[in-house]
Amino acid sequence: NAGVTQTPKFRVLKTGQSMTLLCAQDMNHEYMYWYRQDPGMGLRLIHYSVGEGTTAKGEVPDGYNVSRLKKQNFLLGLESAAPSQTSVYFCASSQTGPQHFGDGTRLSIL
Amino acid sequence: AQKITQTQPGMFVQEKEAVTLDCTYDTSDPSYGLFWYKQPSSGEMIFLIYQGSYDQQNATEGRYSLNFQKARKSANLVISASQLGDSAMYFCALSNTGKLIFGQGTTLQVKP
Numbered sequence: 001n002a003g004v005t006q007t008p009k010f011r012v013l014k015t016g017q018s019m020t021l022l023c024a025q026d027m028n029h030e031y032m033y034w035y036r037q038d039p040g041m042g043l044r045l046i047h048y049s050v051g052e053g054t055t056a057k058g059e060v061p062d063g064y065n066v067s068r069l070k071k072q073n074f075l076l077g078l079e080s081a082a083p084s085q086t087s088v089y090f091c092a093s094s095q096t097g098p099q100h101f102g103d104g105t106r107l108s109i110l
Numbered sequence: 111a112q113k114i115t116q117t118q119p120g121m122f123v124q125e126k127e128a129v130t131l132d133c134t135y136d137t138s139d140p141s142y143g144l145f146w147y148k149q150p151s152s153g154e155m156i157f158l159i160y161q162g163s164y165d166q167q168n169a170t171e172g173r174y175s176l177n178f179q180k181a182r183k184s185a186n187l188v189i190s191a192s193q194l195g196d197s198a199m200y201f202c203a204l205s206n207t208g209k210l211i212f213g214q215g216t217t218l219q220v221k222p
Contacts, residue, residue, distance in 0.1 A: 031208050042114075042201050042212030043155075050208070058209065090155060092210075098145055099210060101155035 002026050006091050006102035013081045013109050021076040021105050023091030031094045032074040033058075034066060036087040037104075043090060049074055081109045112137045114204045116213035123192045124221050130177070131187040131216045133202030143205040144185040146176065149215070150198040158200075161185055192220045 007022045023032065030051050035043035035058075045058030047066040055066045063085060065077045074093075078085060086109045092099040113136040123129035135144065146158040161169045161176045169176040177186040189196055197220045203210040 033209070040214070042203075042214050043210070044212070045209055048209060059211075088153065092155075094208065098157040098160055100157070101147075103154050 004091055004093055004100050004102035006089075006105050008105060009103065010106045011108070013078075013107065015081060015083060015109060017081050018077070018079050019081065020078075021089055021091075021107075023074045023076070023093075023102060025072055025074075025091075025093040025100070027093060027095070027100065028071070029093035029095045029100075030071075031099075032068065033092045033094075033099065034064070034074065034076045035090045035092065036060065036085075037090060038087050046076065046089075083109045085109050112139075112204055112206060112211050114202055114211050114213040116202055116216050118216045119214075120217045120219070122219050122221060123189075123196075125194060126191055128188060128190045129192055129218065131189070131200050131202075131218065133185045133187065133213060135183050135185060135202075135204045137183075137204060137206060139206050141206075144176070144178070145203040145205060145210065146174070146185075146187045147201045147203065148196075148198045149201065155201075159187065189218075194220050194222060196220050 004025045033048040034046040049068040052071040067075045089105045091102045115134045142163045144161045148156040159171045159174045175188045199215045201215045202213045
């Protein structure tokens with residue numbers, strides 16, 4: 001049982017490049033979330049989805065877009081990466097009960 | 111506005127002793143949940159324990175218990191009989207309508 005899988009695990013980008021982070025869950029959860037974690041801090045919510053085809057902004061949505069075309073997948077896009085987006089990105093999913101997290105994607109923007 | 115505060119950046123505890131990690135929260139919603147997660151140095155987020163705002167009893171999960179004082183808006187995590195593997199970052203999180211608001215975390219180091 002894979003749970004929540006994030007792809008890729010590591011990535012280095014140059015300023016201005018674009019990329020998409022993929023999150024896949026196999027638990028049939030309705031809710032999915034993208035967080036970022038900066039050094040020495042807790043996680044902050046970027047965007048979330050309450051079901052297939054829906055997305056909503058979280059606490060720090062600027063510079064990111066998301067899509068939930070399939071229930072099991074939640075994509076996070078960076079259209080024009082900036083050094084301030086260097087962070088560890090976590091995806092999570094839930095139904096009722098606690099959120100289940102992926103292992104994170106370490107993203108560096110040079 | 112909802113807020114979570116963890117005032118202890120770092121804590122030390124001797125192996126086999128108990129330790130309490132503090133967490134206070136602020137919300138005006140009557141229905142909410144409080145979660146504790148563990149983040150070891152490997153980076154993954156591990157769910158430990160949950161307390162609902164209407165739960166009458168404090169939550170317990172093995173060596174973890176939650177000291178929930180609703181009037182004080184505190185939800186402290188108690189780890190009994192600390193083990194070396196408990197060394198990690200611990201996050202308290204407040205949930206309302208499914209979204210989580212995290213505190214800044216407490217780093218716990220267990221000494222042999």
